[in-house]
Amino acid sequence: MAIKFTRDHEWVSVDGDIATVGITSHAQSALGDVVFVEVPEIGRMLKQKDAAAVVESVKAASEVYAPISGEVVAANADLAGTPALVNEDAEGKAWFFKLKIANKAQLDGLMDKAAYDAFVKESA
Amino acid sequence: MAMNSSGRPTTPGTATTGTAATFTGNRALDHEEALIFESGALSKTGVDLPEPKQHKSRLGGLERSGDIGLPGLTEPETLRHYVRLSRKNYAIDSGLYPLGSCTMKHNARLNEKMARLPGFGDIHPLQPQSTVQGALQLMEILAGYLLELTGMHSIAMSPKAGAHGELCGMLAIKAAHEAKGAQRSVVLVPESAHGTNPATAAFMGYTVKTIPARDDGTVSVDAVKSALGPDVAAIMLTNPNTCGLFEPEVVAIAAAVHAAGAYFYCDGANFNAIVGKVRPGDLGIDAMHINLHKTFSTPHGGGGPGSGPVVLSKALSPFAPLPYVVKDKAAYRLIETATAATGTHPFGRLTAFHGQMGMYVRALTYMLSHGSDGMRQASEDAVLNANYIRVGLRDIFSQPFGDQACMHEVLFDDAWLKDTGVTTLDFAKAMIDEGYHPMTMYFPLVVHGAMLIEPTESESKQSLDLFIATLRTLAMAAKDGDVERFKQAPQFAPRRRLDETKAAREPRLTWKASTEHKEAAE
Numbered sequence: 001m002a003i004k005f006t007r008d009h010e011w012v013s014v015d016g017d018i019a020t021v022g023i024t025s026h027a028q029s030a031l032g033d034v035v036f037v038e039v040p041e042i043g044r045m046l047k048q049k050d051a052a053a054v055v056e057s058v059k060a061a062s063e064v065y066a067p068i069s070g071e072v073v074a075a076n077a078d079l080a081g082t083p084a085l086v087n088e089d090a091e092g093k094a095w096f097f098k099l100k101i102a103n104k105a106q107l108d109g110l111m112d113k114a115a116y117d118a119f120v121k122e123s124a
Numbered sequence: 125m126a127m128n129s130s131g132r133p134t135t136p137g138t139a140t141t142g143t144a145a146t147f148t149g150n151r152a153l154d155h156e157e158a159l160i161f162e163s164g165a166l167s168k169t170g171v172d173l174p175e176p177k178q179h180k181s182r183l184g185g186l187e188r189s190g191d192i193g194l195p196g197l198t199e200p201e202t203l204r205h206y207v208r209l210s211r212k213n214y215a216i217d218s219g220l221y222p223l224g225s226c227t228m229k230h231n232a233r234l235n236e237k238m239a240r241l242p243g244f245g246d247i248h249p250l251q252p253q254s255t256v257q258g259a260l261q262l263m264e265i266l267a268g269y270l271l272e273l274t275g276m277h278s279i280a281m282s283p284k285a286g287a288h289g290e291l292c293g294m295l296a297i298k299a300a301h302e303a304k305g306a307q308r309s310v311v312l313v314p315e316s317a318h319g320t321n322p323a324t325a326a327f328m329g330y331t332v333k334t335i336p337a338r339d340d341g342t343v344s345v346d347a348v349k350s351a352l353g354p355d356v357a358a359i360m361l362t363n364p365n366t367c368g369l370f371e372p373e374v375v376a377i378a379a380a381v382h383a384a385g386a387y388f389y390c391d392g393a394n395f396n397a398i399v400g401k402v403r404p405g406d407l408g409i410d411a412m413h414i415n416l417h418k419t420f421s422t423p424h425g426g427g428g429p430g431s432g433p434v435v436l437s438k439a440l441s442p443f444a445p446l447p448y449v450v451k452d453k454a455a456y457r458l459i460e461t462a463t464a465a466t467g468t469h470p471f472g473r474l475t476a477f478h479g480q481m482g483m484y485v486r487a488l489t490y491m492l493s494h495g496s497d498g499m500r501q502a503s504e505d506a507v508l509n510a511n512y513i514r515v516g517l518r519d520i521f522s523q524p525f526g527d528q529a530c531m532h533e534v535l536f537d538d539a540w541l542k543d544t545g546v547t548t549l550d551f552a553k554a555m556i557d558e559g560y561h562p563m564t565m566y567f568p569l570v571v572h573g574a575m576l577i578e579p580t581e582s583e584s585k586q587s588l589d590l591f592i593a594t595l596r597t598l599a600m601a602a603k604d605g606d607v608e609r610f611k612q613a614p615q616f617a618p619r620r621r622l623d624e625t626k627a628a629r630e631p632r633l634t635w636k637a638s639t640e641h642k643e644a645a646e
Contacts, residue, residue: 035628058624059566083629 003091004067004107005116011091012067014107022095023055023064023086026120031057034086039075040097046070048106053096055086068106070099154618155208161635163205164195170202212618214561216424220583220591224533224564224576225318225366227396227418229506234493235421235486244485249477253457259481260456264449266488267433270414273499275405276435280445282479285430286393289413290324290360292434292445292474296411297358297387298328299443299471306385308357314343315570316367318391321360330357337570341367341525341535345376352384362391363407364398366568366576368510368530378408387411387440395419396580397507397532400500410437416480420487431483446473505581506532509588513577516592520599524571532580538573546602548573550610553621554601557614558594 003013009027013020028034036056046052046066053064075097079085085094101107111119149156181187197205214221221228239245243258253260267279280296283289294311301308311325314335322332333356335347348359359381363371371377381388390404390412396419404412416431417424424430436444447460458478459465494502507530514534518527522539538548552562552575564576579588601609614620 033625033628035625056628058628060569 002112004110004112005119006065006067006110007119008065010064010067012107012110014101017101017104018073019068019070019099019101019107020095021052021064021067021097021099023090024116025090028086028090028094031055031062032059033057034083036061037079037083037086037096039077039079040072042072042075044072046072046099056083064096066099067110068099069102071102072097073100074098154212156618157205157208157212159635160197160202160205161195161637163201164197166191166196168196168198168201170197170199216582219559219561220579220587221561222563222577222579222591223561224368224535224567224578225393226424226564227393227415227506227532227578227580228424229396229418229421229580230582231421231423231486232490232493235489238489239482239485241485244481247481249481254455257456260449260458262488263478263481263484264451264456266484266491267449269488269491270433270435273399273403274412274414274435275403276409276412277405277438278436278441278444280434280436280448280474281484282445282447282473282475282477283413283432283434284475284480285417285432286318286391286413286415287320287324287432288430288474289415289432289434290320290389290391291327292432293389293411293413293436293440294324294328294330294358294360295445295471296434296436296440296443297389299469300387300440301357303443303469308355308386310353310356312348312351312356312359312386314359314361314365316341316343316365316568317360317362318366318393319567321362321389321391325358325360335359337367339525340528341365341369341570342371343373343377345373345380348377349380352380352386354385356381356384356386358387358389358410360389360391362394363404364394364531364533366394366535367525367570368533368535368576368578369525369528370397370531374407382408393418394532397503399503400496401503404435405437410440411435416483416487421490422480422483422486429480429483431480431487433479442468443471444468446470447478502581503532506579509579509581509583510534510577512585512588513579513592516588517595517599520596520603521575524574533576533578535568535571536575536577537571538575540599541573541602544602544605545607546610548575550613551575551598551602553613554598554610555594557616558598560591560594 003011005011005024009024011022011024034055034057036054038054040046040052046069048066048069050066051063052066055062055064076095079094079096088094216228216230244262247256247259263281267281271277271279280292283292309331310333311330312333312335313322313325315337325332333351335343335351338344338347342365343361359377361371361374361377363374365371378388387410388408390409392404392412392414395414399419411434413432413434414420416422416433422431446462446465447458449456450459462470491499510530510532511534514523514530517536520540521536524535524537524539541547541551548565552565555562565574567574567576579591
């Protein structure tokens with residue numbers, strides 16, 4: 001399944017009933033050098049739009065929201081020690097957490113790549 | 125040279141590029157200062173202490189066995205070290221300090237003279253109250269003036285600064301809800317609020333709900349209404365907000381918040397824009413801190429300490445914290461315990477003693493030396509100065525919310541720097557080379573590459589004209605493609621650009637002696 005995007009610059013990639021979440025390449029570029037990442041605890045129940053993680057750069061600290069509801073089943077432990085990974089590979093190795101999807105219908109409300117690119121261009 | 129993702133070098137350079145190095149590393153009066161641990165030695169001391177007499181240890185074998193590791197310096201060495209460091213510092217006493225939402229105004233020397241009067245400067249908080257009647261009277265007079273200026277009902281004098289004041293106001297709000305048996309878990313915070321507002325709410329265990337700003341930079345009552353509900357405890361709004369704009373719908377917002385059973389906390393950091401013009405109590409505000417170190421000209425930053433009294437509405441007054449001053453017949457006395465506080469339910473106390481006495485004296489001196497008309501004029505001049513800068517730069521710099529008058533601070537974004545290759549950070553660093561402390565940058569977050577400039581009323585027209593001319597010259601250089609000037613800046617500061625990324629990713633928070641230094645000490 002293709003990757004979906006939120007207006008808060010998270011990406012979500014779905015494999016079966018597991019969703020992997022991170023921040024977009026555009027988001028890391030806007031943030032600048034990422035210096036700190038806090039990922040959610042495994043087992044935490046997240047509602048859509050709940051603050052799930054924290055990303056801090058030399059310029060700003062931002063929250064990462066849950067794009068959809070679900071239970072946290074994995075968190076990327078590499079990010080705490082190597083926050084630079086977010087700048088290097090935001091939409092790949094620097095995934096933040098994985099959710100067990102509670103409601104697949106919520107995915108329909110998110111943007112596809114073309115719509116997200118247009119959204120970024122429009123808000124630039 | 126290694127560069128980070130923002131194109132900045134990852135190792136700090138030295139300031140000697142392009143000039144001949146000196147033998148000492150000093151550059152005339154600018155000394156290359158070693159750390160005090162590096163310049164000290166165990167063989168030296170500033171005072172001669174007699175050897176202790178024979179005594180029996182009662183430490184049960186826990187005596188220190190090695191050296192304590194403090195640097196030994198003579199008195200002139202110690203004095204020179206700190207004087208040299210102070211000369212590297214930038215202060216409101218050395219130049220224009222345009223940090224937005226910080227109100228770095230002149231700290232009048234009269235304030236200092238008054239604060240040093242022995243009856244204020246040489247007293248102790250544990251002295252009998254009968255011996256400090258003048259100090260208690262001063263606290264009561266200052267409290268009365270702050271209530272007069274804000275149109276509020278009661279005041280907590282003890283909070284030590286803005287964020288501490290926020291905690292005080294929010295604790296009063298929490299106590300008020302608890303007294304009603306209400307369980308409310310959400311605090312609304314607009315995007316344009318001070319960063320400490322959501323931090324305070326989160327620290328107290330509230331869930332923070334963000335209210336987006338409108339296209340004009342202000343908060344709409346409709347956005348607040350749609351976020352209100354039975355779970356909302358309070359809204360925390362900064363007014364004037366950090367975009368430098370007065371919230372036009374603040375009265376309607378207060379009414380909506382009250383109708384929903386919530387309280388209205390106002391961040392008073394920007395009170396300098398409206399003293400003598402608007403009384404927050406008339407706007408429907410329930411709690412607001414006042415930064416004496418901003419609006420009322422007490423020292424701020426580096427020297428401090430801050431002081432953040434909190435004014436409360438009638439609804440929150442019963443929960444005001446201890447201690448507070450009352451006047452019985454001819455004597456002033458402090459109410460320090462819940463049992464002594466008749467008829468009220470203080471939520472507790474925030475400080476061990478009574479707050480920042482020295483700041484109270486300075487703030488009251490500011491008030492009395494200006495008078496009510498003078499304080500109003502200070503606010504008017506602060507707003508006028510910010511708009512003078514706004515108009516002086518608006519044809520080059522970009523205003524994110526259109527060409528509208530601002531309050532005491534003017535906000536620009538970085539749209540005008542687009543395609544120049546120069547960022548807000550680069551521009552700020554170039555200002556250092558020109559002898560200015562940069563403005564607040566990258567804040568508020570609602571604006572891209574923000575530059576928030578607050579000149580305060582302290583600056584003369586001549587000072588503002590030079591500042592505007594400097595910024596215009598730098599802006600033209602950026603537009604003309606002189607990118608290197610910005611990327612290399614600061615060139616004339618004691619240190620070149622530091623590696624903020626590395627400092628944040630790999631912080632080294634303690635100084636450790638090098639091997640060489642250890643050997644020298646042994």
